[in-house]
Amino acid sequence: MSHVFRPLLSSLFAALPLLSTLAFVTPVQAAEPVSTIRLYAIDCGRIDVSDMAAFADTGEYDGKSGKVTAPCFLIRHPKGNLLWDTGLGDDLAKQKDGMTNGPFHLTLKKTLAAQLADIGIQPADINFVSFSHLHFDHTGNANSYAGATWLLSKAELDWANSTPTPFGVNPASYSSYKTAKMVSVDGDKDVFEDGSVKILAAPGHTPGHKVLVLKLKKSGTVILSGDLYHTMENRKLKRMPVFNTDRADTLASIDRIERIIKNTKARFVIQHAPESFDSMPKFPAYLE
Ligand SMILES: [Zn+2]
DSSP states (O other): OOTTHHHHHHHHHHHHHHHHHHHHHSOOOOOOOOSSOEEEEEOOOEEEESOOGGGOTTSTTTTOOEEEEOOEEEEEETTEEEEEEEOSOGGGGGSTTOEEETTEEEEOSSOHHHHHHHTTOOGGGOOEEEOSOOBHHHHTTGGGGTTSEEEEOHHHHHHHTSSSOOTTBOGGGGGGGGTSEEEEOSSOEETTSSSSEEEEEOTTSSTTOEEEEEEETTTEEEEEOTTSOSSHHHHHHTOOOTTOSOHHHHHHHHHHHHHHHHHHTOEEEOTTOHHHHTTSOOTTOOBO
16 A cells, blocks of 8 residues: 555544544435335334233133234335334333333334434325324324324224223324324225225224235235234134224124235234234335
């Protein structure tokens, strides 16, 4: 190496601490638009359940402990970004050991906002927000995306806002619907009007409960369950939670969605089942 480079190198090294400081404060590069649809599965919290009794109205879970995941999903489509479910809420990450509420112990390792920032997505980049339903573990970060268009079921909203507040609902967590741009989704909804991202009505867990059906180029049909089931066993044995709002509607929804899974040879993601969620590409990897 010639002597000419020496001063240059030493001045570069001298500048390194400054460079790393700059790198820290410089915003992450904005995400490029996508040409094909991507599905990101994002860990938005985990729940240890000391007694799973409420997850089967036929007694099989009485006194048994279990674990459930509380994911968020980002769907990047050439025409916009859709956030499906918003997890436990980013404030939880401030509590290192999590928090306990009844039989539930909730933890969150990394906020949704920080995970999205890792791939260059800011809250303002989310064009649509939708929820499988309005239980607290799906609405935790809803208000952070008040600038998006909210795809909401009126039946679900009427139920969630009823008095007394239904079990599992935290109305403050989704209060931004009052000012957000809203599109009512009461039956099925083809979000981008090209058949690739469809919200399907699957009531029973709650009155406006939905599942999300995606048609991906390489992975084929992928269906996100919402809370149609909470565990792998509940799917196999057609069990359902004590707190579902309508048992007969749930069975009819199971019948419809299972037929669609069969007919489209879909990959079915049970959002709350760790075995299912953890089998998805680990964020920031994605399905396409
Ligand atoms: Zn639920």
